[in-house]
Amino acid sequence: MGYSETLWRKRLERKGWVSLRRATPPGYRLIEFHLIWKGQLFSGRIAVNRLNAGDISTPGTVLFLIRRTDQITEGVWRLSAGGETGIIRRPWQK
Numbered sequence: 001m002g003y004s005e006t007l008w009r010k011r012l013e014r015k016g017w018v019s020l021r022r023a024t025p026p027g028y029r030l031i032e033f034h035l036i037w038k039g040q041l042f043s044g045r046i047a048v049n050r051l052n053a054g055d056i057s058t059p060g061t062v063l064f065l066i067r068r069t070d071q072i073t074e075g076v077w078r079l080s081a082g083g084e085t086g087i088i089r090r091p092w093q094k
Contacts, residue, residue, distance in 0.1 A: 020076060034077075046086075
């Protein structure tokens with residue numbers, strides 16, 4: 001984990017985001033998230049309880065990454081006011 005990722009997380013926390021390592025998102029609410037895993041930035045809006053429960057043991061799935069915070073570099077989430085659900089993945093740029 002590099003220092004630039006930590007600064008990125010802290011900057012988002014100052015804007016109201018919550019670290020995935022500090023608190024687990026509620027499963028029944030719609031959340032927005034950003035997380036860094038293996039040089040990729042995952043961003044999206046999901047309801048955790050609507051994901052396939054079997055994915056928690058499959059590396060690279062969103063449920064695995066949200067619940068297994070020991071596997072990610074950094075991650076943040078916040079409650080969403082609504083909108084379209086979905087996930088995008090792009091290269092992490094420092």
